[in-house]
Amino acid sequence: MKELIVLSDISKQYCTKGGTISALAHINLTVREGEFVSVTGQSGSGKSTLMNILGCLDVPTAGDYYLNGVPVSAMKEKQFSFVRNHVIGFIFQSFHLIPSLNAVENVELPLIYRRMSRKERRFSAIQALAMGGLEQRMYHKPLELSGGQQQRVAIARAVAARPKLILADEPTGNLDSRSGQEVMDILKQLHRDGSALIIITHDNKVASMAQRCIRIADGHLV
Numbered sequence: 001m002k003e004l005i006v007l008s009d010i011s012k013q014y015c016t017k018g019g020t021i022s023a024l025a026h027i028n029l030t031v032r033e034g035e036f037v038s039v040t041g042q043s044g045s046g047k048s049t050l051m052n053i054l055g056c057l058d059v060p061t062a063g064d065y066y067l068n069g070v071p072v073s074a075m076k077e078k079q080f081s082f083v084r085n086h087v088i089g090f091i092f093q094s095f096h097l098i099p100s101l102n103a104v105e106n107v108e109l110p111l112i113y114r115r116m117s118r119k120e121r122r123f124s125a126i127q128a129l130a131m132g133g134l135e136q137r138m139y140h141k142p143l144e145l146s147g148g149q150q151q152r153v154a155i156a157r158a159v160a161a162r163p164k165l166i167l168a169d170e171p172t173g174n175l176d177s178r179s180g181q182e183v184m185d186i187l188k189q190l191h192r193d194g195s196a197l198i199i200i201t202h203d204n205k206v207a208s209m210a211q212r213c214i215r216i217a218d219g220h221l222v
Contacts, residue, residue, distance in 0.1 A: 003069070004165060004196050005031040005054065010063035012049050012219075023049040025219040027063070033164065036188075036197045038210035046219040047200045048169065054198065055088055055167050056080050068164070085113050089158030089195075091187075093170035095150045097142040097157075103129060104138045107157045114161060128156035132186055148179025155186055159195070166190060168199045172206055184209060 010027040013020050024046045031037055041047050052058035053065065056072060065072040067083065075083070084090075097106050107125035116124070129138050132152035142150050151171065158166060168187065172180035184206060191197045199206065207213050215222040 001032040001034055003030055004033045004035075004067070005029065006064075006066040007053075008064040008066075010053065010060045010065060012046075012053065012058070013061045022219050024053075024060070027219075027221055029214070029221065031196060031198065034191070034194055034196055036191045036209075036211045037199070038207040038213045039198065039200045039216060040202065040204070040207050040213065041216035045216045047216055049219075050216065051167055051169050051198075051200055055090060056083050081113075085110060086161060087164050089161065089163035089166045091151075091155055091158045091166065091168040091171045093173040095142070095147075095154045095174075097150055097153060099142050102139045102141050103134060103145070103153045103156075106142070106153055107160050110157060111160060124160045125156070128160040129153065131159075131189075132156050133182075146179070148175055148182055151175060151179070151183050152186065155183065155190075159190055163195065165196045165198070168197065170200055170202065172201070172203060180206070 007027050007029040010024060011022070012024040013022050027050065039047055039050065049058065053060055068087065098109070101109070104122065104125045107128055108121045111121040111124060126138065129135070132155060134149065134152055134156070137145060137149055145153065171187065172183055175183060187197060187199070188209065199210065201207050
């Protein structure tokens with residue numbers, strides 16, 4: 001399969017009053033289209049920094065990142081916006097739903113930036129919610145939904161635009177075991193449908209579902 005992500009000697013440092021902190025050091029990683037990868041490690045190991053760089057939410061201090069063959073360092077802000085809205089779907093531990101909007105409106109929101117017509121947005125949002133079994137909850141607001149249902153809305157929002165890459169940061173972290181399994185079943189189906197999937201998780205059971213498991217310790221791939 002074609003290489004979707006190539007990280008070459010990626011490092012990330014932060015300057016603080018106490019000195020320089022190294023979050024990532026000399027990371028080399030390749031992820032191919034349609035691959036399912038899990039990333040594990042203790043708190044502070046660099047997992048979230050890696051996810052932010054992969055999602056073009058942060059830039060490395062050194063090294064090269066190629067996304068779909070394009071050097072990320074050469075991208076302009078418009079290209080970054082395009083990548084974040086068209087190529088990558090984000091799923092977070094905190095659902096980040098807008099309380100005043102119902103489920104279908106939350107899913108539609110990022111599709112506005114794709115300049116879809118209202119009819120197209122609604123159709124795509126309904127399809128994505130139906131995939132998560134939320135046909136009867138589409139017009140409920142977040143506070144009227146369980147935690148598992150809210151995460152399924154968040155997944156629908158991430159995948160309604162059919163991104164090539166899904167980045168999920170602790171997607172089951174705030175859920176009970178049953179809701180967590182339902183969320184993982186949805187993510188595995190998205191992977192089977194062709195999306196590349198990268199999951200950060202502390203849960204060894206979740207990590208073991210991936211085709212490839214990567215562990216980070218003190219900013220290094222182990």
